[in-house]
Amino acid sequence: MAVSDVEHLLTQVRTPDVRPLVGEAWICYSAGAVRASIAATWSAVTTDIIGKLIELADGDDGKAKLFSAKVVAAQSKGISTDGVKQMQQIENELLDTAVEFELIDSVGKRELERIREDRNLCVHPSLRPFGDVYEPRPEQARAHLAIALTTLLIHPPTQGRKAIDAYLDYTCDPMFAPESVSHIQAVFFDRLRAATRKGIAKLAAKHALLEVDPGERFPSTQKYADRSAVVLSAFAQRDSTLVRTVVAEQRDKFDNLDGAAQLRALGRLGAEDFFWDLVDGPLTDRLTNLLNVPTPPGPLDPDLTAGLAMVGNSQARRRLPVLERRFDEMNWYSKLYLIDLRPAEFYVPTLIELLREAPSFRDAEPIGQLVVAHANWLRPDTLRQALQAWAANDQCLKAAQMPQIATELFESTRHLGTDQQVAFLEFLAAAQQKAPDPEDYYRYPALTVAMNAAGVLPTAANGTAASSG
Incomplete structure (x- = not known):
């Protein structure tokens, strides 16, 4: 690990009592006092493990309370022969204890043991x-x-099973927010740590792909699968390789799922x-056949709709051309x-057609x-086409909510500048001509007030917006 990387990790040490020790280890390393650096690093490891276990004890962990009692008993005897022996016994078993409490795993234990062995060589010539x-x-x-930092010192005491329990509590919480x-x-x-986050990623992949029953924690397998998909997406932004790996592990089981x-x-x-x-x-062929099943008149089947809704995604259309054909039909x-299920830039031309063809006020x-x-996906030409289709269809133009919606669209497309202003001037003139x-x-x-406030409309001498008609 590069020097700059170690320096960055030093700023992330969690336990306050440990920070001076790792700082001392780094100062010794920088000064060339290598033996002193290794000894200080091991001191930081032991102090960190003891501090985290005491923190767990303070959090009402029964086993941690037993460990804390041993530490307090040794400390109460001070620098006496018995006190030193008791503390040495605690430190001799410290890495095993850290594994038991899932502060580290077996691999981490082996790496930290090497530090202890080198420390012993440094202080006992x-x-x-x-x-x-x-x-x-x-x-x-x-x-x-670097190993001490990445394996132990920068991590909180909640790990392993407890971290997964915390994850399940979070994702099953009624207040879960997909935007977080x-x-x-x-x-x-x-x-x-890597092992724990991989365990959570595996759990999310199973639920998101296979809709595994979350048990009594959450009543709906499908809704919990949706939440798990949010977690996978969030993890993929950090480590796409990890997520690809855990998803690929579910391939055989996913292939055997029912079509819905x-x-x-x-x-x-x-x-x-x-x-x-x-x-x-x-699997591409199977999905194509599932999406191509003829649908009876009336509302779409919800499972089929879930798949068809991906037509707005360019990669999905490329991999499954049937999506676009079914949408056109x-x-x-x-x-x-x-369109309402999953807004996307792909739908902009269709929205213009829907405006032109709206059959009733309530549909408009x-x-x-x-x-x-879809305002963020509109361009000057498509905004103008949408407003022209709107103005040409009386079902749109004279629907009760449309004047307010037009004002919202004006505010949402201000980023288009002069082209937006010209399109809305034309639209307002057409609306006022029909009224x-x-x-x-x-x-x-x-809309007139909003355009006037934006300086788009000329203002009459009495301070009111001049008619654009």
Whole structure:
């Protein structure tokens, strides 16, 4: 590990009592006092483990309380023969205790044992025969410190089974927020060791792909699978290789799922690269056939809808061309429903057509709301086309909520600059031409006020917006 990396890790040491010790180890290393650096590193390890176990005891962990009592008993005897012997016995068993409490795993224990062995050679020169003095290399001291930091010192005391229990509590909480990606990454990825975070990633993959029953913690396998998909996506932003690995491990089980579950997984994870690593040729054919099943008149089957909703994703359309064909074949209402499930730039041309073809006032309003939801994907040309389609369809123009929706769209597209202003001036002129009465609600007075406030409309001498009609 590079010097700069070790320096960065030093800032992340969790236990206050340990920070001076690792700082001392680094100072000794920098000054060339290699033996002193290794000894200080081991002191930091023992102090950290004892401190974390006492912290667990303070948190009402029964086993940790027993350990804490041993430490207090040894400390109460001070620098006496019995006190030193008791503390030595505690330290001799300390790494085994750390494994028992899942502060480290068996691999971490072996790495920390090497530090202890080198520390013993550094502080007990007589351990070597013929009067030879142990001469550790500087890179050994830096490596020991890096291992101590990454294996133990920068991590909180909650690990292993307890970390997974905390994860299950979090993802089963009624207040779980799918938008809390950064929190998920910080608590369940950044602060955990590799083995623990891999365990959580495996758990999330099983639930997200296979809809494993979460038991009494959560009542719905499908909703919990949706939450697990959020976790996988958050983890993939940190370590895509890890997520690809744990997802690939589920391939055989996923291939044997029923079609409805596979379609739901497509809808849940189809926007993620790691999902498509799972989809080989035979599974592509199966998904294509599932999506191609003829549908009876009326509402779409919810499982089929979950899969079809991925038509907005470019990778899904490329891997499953049937998605776009099925979408093109849908009726007006089915398209509207699908767009509402998962807004995407792909739908902008369709929204313009839906505005043009809206069959009633009540149908027009949800389209207008969806246009606002897609505002970030509108370009000057598509905004102008949408407003022209809107103005040309009286079912849109004179629906009760549309004047307010038009105002929201104006505010949401301000980033388009002059082109946006021109498009809305044309739209407002067309609306007012169809509503000649100055008191008519469908002259879009709220939009007029917003455009005037933005300096888009000329202002009459009396301070009111001049008519654009």
